[in-house]
Structure formats: structure tokens, C-alpha cells
Amino acid sequence: MSRPTSKVTRYAGTAAALLLLLAMPYYLDAFWLQVGAFVMAAIIGAIGLTVLVGSAGQLSLAHAFFLAVGAYGYAFLAGEPGAGSAGTTLSGPGLPTTVAALLAVALAGAAGLAFSPVAGRLHGLYLGVASLGLVFLGQHVLFNARPVTGGFNGRPIPELSVLGFELTGDEPDLVLLGVPFGARERLWYMALLCAVAAYVVAGRIVRGRPGRALRLMRQNPIAAASMGVPLRRYRAGAFVFSAMYAGVAGILIALTARRVVPDHFGLVLSVEYLAMVVIGGLGSVRGAAVGAAFITGTPLVLSHYGDAIGVFARPGEDGIDAATAVRLLYGAAIVAFVIGSAQKGRPHAITITMDRARRALPGVSRRRLQRQGR
């Protein structure tokens, strides 16, 4: 736990950060605004996962699946019937976009609930492997249910609008303080609003009664049940919560990318989200946000500026090109980050492994370990 800083300092810091984020669209170009929107979407998804994996101790590799449910749910529900690419015919009920967005989040939650009988019976690596199945199942559906998903080439994303005002598009024209407010600017604000709301809500849950129950359930399920925590309901609750956060994140990713393709929602994405929450320290909402910013932002930024740096091989030449360099750098940074956070003994970092180790060891060495752990 962080030392109790004075409330005034903390509020001032938060307010300054928020003001800075609110002012960003006046200074940043379209590329940075897009990176920002992707990062904020990832922050929401990562927060959902850190509550599930870090607080509740339910290892999930299915996050990409729930992200896809949100993204494709929105694309389909808001989509109009019509011709897609590569000769596919798209269907879609063409619902008002806000309704479609809400339904897509609910759909993701329902998918989480549907998976909860499995989640209630398994935990640890077993649950991780079982949840893996969802990713493969999901991708199979995404590639093959062409009228709904558009198949390999995916599906375009309708702009989200409220009462004719596009929250993510250019209609109608809007100029604020001499700056035209186009799609990128609006998207930035919408993503920011969602991310802040997601952050605040998750923080309250984690600090409050559900969070305490989840954490004890992770560390000692029998003790939690003996304190009156209904385990099955809380395991399901954690899954639904995390799936709904993933749903919101999925919609934002879709709106930012303007098109959803099945390739994006593979196992790699699930693992990236796990990396985000491990880097940030499992169970820490703030940590998840930092991890998400790092994992999502770094590759985008490095590959954008990689060419400008000029030390890398051009496509076709021998040597390390920018994209490879980015991957190497990024991989090394993840390892460094995890080692750093584990050694500093942050209270939440790699909590699960530590808990397991402590429980597995007999009394004396367990106590020694606990002392070293702090």
C-alpha cells in the first residue's frame, strides 16, 4: 500500500492529470490521438482483467474473446445489411448505435456469465487452459460466420452517434476555440470519459466489499466461504465484470480502428492483456492502466517513429528492420518491467505466485519468505 499522502496533494495531482488529458486534442495530431484512443481502450480492458486475475485469482486467457464479443457485437448490431468485401453479404439489424453499444456490452457480460459454470469449477492454470478454448472457438466463428462478421476481411464499424451527433465521426461540423473537432478529437474525449469512469468504478469495487471478498477468495476460498462469501456467485461475478469491461474496450477498439478483423482477436491479444496486468501488479487498478499504456502504446509509437530514426534496415535490405527492432525492444522491456516490479516487492506484484509459494511452504520458511517479500 502506498503511504497515505495528504488528500489535497492527491486531488490536485488527479485534477492536473485530467486537465492535461482534456487539453491534449488541442496539441496532438491525429496519429497521437489515435494512439491515445487505443491506449484508453486497452486501459479499460486491462482493468477488467486485473480484477479477474489479480483480485479474484481466476487466470483467464479468454480476454480476446470477450473483446471480440464487444467489438463484433457492436459492428453487427449497429450494422446495416449490405455487400461486404470479397463477395460476402453482410446482414445486420441496423439498431441505433447507442443501443447497439449497450447491447454489445450486455452481450459480452452474458458471454462471461455463460462461461461462469466452468470458471466456478476450475482455477489456476486449469482455468487458463479451459478459457483458451474460447479464443479458438471465437476466432473460428469470426472467420466463418460471414454474414455476421464479414469473414477474413472483417466488417466496417458504424460511427457512434447520439441524437444525430456523431461521437466518433465528423458530422455535424464542430469548432471549439478555433480547433475543428473532427472524428479523432471526439473519439479521444469519448474514450477518456469511458476510461475514467471504468477506473473510478473498478477502484470502488476493489476497495469495497466485493473486492475484499474476491481477494480472500483468491487466497483462501474456505476462509472466504466461512466469512459468508458465496464462492460460486463471486467467481461468476468477477467473470461477468471482466467480460463487460472487455466489451466496452472492444467497442472502443473497433471505433478507433474503424474496421474489425478476426486476426486481431487471437491468443496474442489475450497474452498481451495478461502482460499488462502482470506488469502493473496483479489486482492493482492503477497498475493495469500503466501496463495497458505501455503494452499498447509502445509498439504503435516505436513503429511510427522507427523509420524516422533511420538506423534500421529498409524493407528488402539485410539487417534489422524497424518492426523487428520494435519487437525486440518491447520484449526486453517487458522482462525488465516484471523483474523490476517483482523485486521492489510491491504489494500486489506477482501476488498469486507468492501466495502459492507461501502456502506450499512449511511454517518457518514461509515466515522467512514473507519477511523477505516485503
Added chain:
Amino acid sequence: MRLSLREVSLNFGGVRALDGVSFDVEPGSVHAVIGPNGAGKSSCFNAVCGIYAVGGSIRLGDRELTGLPPHVVAGLGVARAFQNIALGGADTVLDNLMVARHHLTGAGFVSAGLGLRRVRREEHRHRLRVTEIAEFSGLADVLDTPVAELSYGDRKRVEFARALAMEPRVLLLDEPVAGMTYHEKAATVALIRETREVLGVSVVLVEHDMPLVMGLADRITVLDFGRVIADGPPAHVREHPDVLRAYLGAHP
């Protein structure tokens, strides 16, 4: 409220962990369950808490507890302090005690996430009460300390206080002084006595420390190989030939 066990039995594969165990815990009494290792003491606790499904009948007042899941049993007023400390290590003492209020509070994912006024009030009210209980248990100074930073004796005490914070009718203490220093033991014994007097809670105690048990308990049930071999006031149990045999291997 009276806790009564009637013909409770429990099998693990071919091993009979509990074999027709019957005894009553009178309201407001301190009742010790003793016996050699593997006699079935902890199984008895697990049976009462609903962790194991058992045969026979376990009643709290008029309520049948057998067949109920653990969280429902907890809600009916059965609290338990674990022998091997089962606290959330990274969480503070206060948070650990607040978990015990789970069955007395109602904030869920939605209402907690939205920070409703009802939730904030509930949190505040229960925090006050938990602080009182911490003071009663001698933990007032460490409320904001993560449990993992406490000494073994203090963690044992948090375990006890957490059970108290459930506002139980029956308090199950599984070896509450095991591994404690002399002074810590004395403090815990005083605490158990005070708990019974101030809160009128029935206390069921599993403990190996015989002098402590003899001095503290109103009534003692002795288990051996899952059976009750003696039941009565300390003076009666102390002289019982079966008890001597079970403990000392003495021939009568």
C-alpha cells in the same frame, strides 16, 4: 443459542473421520473439544461450518445446519478462527476484519462501483464497529498495517478478531494459542473469557494445551478415532480412564 451435534459421521474413502459424534454446546459456555492428533477435531469444525457434507444432524437452535453451504452457515451466526492463519496477507488488518462483515452488509458490484450513498454509509457504520472490535481484541494500533507485516501472535489475534467481527452466536476457535508465547497465550485466554462474558457468545475450542483447556472450559468433549470417548466437566474428563488411555497409553 445451543449448538447440538447428533450422530454426526464423516468418511474419507475408507477412513471414518467422525463416527456417530454427539454433544451439545450450551449457550454462553466455553466448550472444549480435545483429543490426540487425527482424532477428528478439525473435521468436527469443518462439518459444523458446512465445508464437509456429513451424515447425522447438526443444529443451531432450531435450524438444521447439515446440507447448508458454508456461506449460509456463516450467515446464521457460526464464526470460525482458523488454526493455520487464513488471512489476506497484503490487505490491512482493517480490510481483513471488514471481510467478516460480508454477511451483515449488502454492497454488490453495481452499488459499490457506483459509490451509492447507501454503500458509503454502510461502509462507515461497519468500519466503526470493526474498529471497536479491534480495540477489544487489542489490535487498535495495527489497524492500517498489512497483515503480513505482523508477528505470528498478532496474526493469530487478527484471526480471532475476524471471527468476532462476524457478530457470531457460536465462535469456533481452532487452536487459538498454538505456537504463541507465554504472554500471548495469557492475553488470548483473557480475551476468550471476556468475549464470553461481554458478548455472551458460545465458544467451541479445539486446543492441545491441557492446563489451558482445563482452566478455561466449562465442559470438555474428548474425541479419539472419530468417536466421543468422554464428555463432561473438566474434573470428570481428567479422571476418565479412556481419556488417560488415549492420551498416555496407560493401562487402567
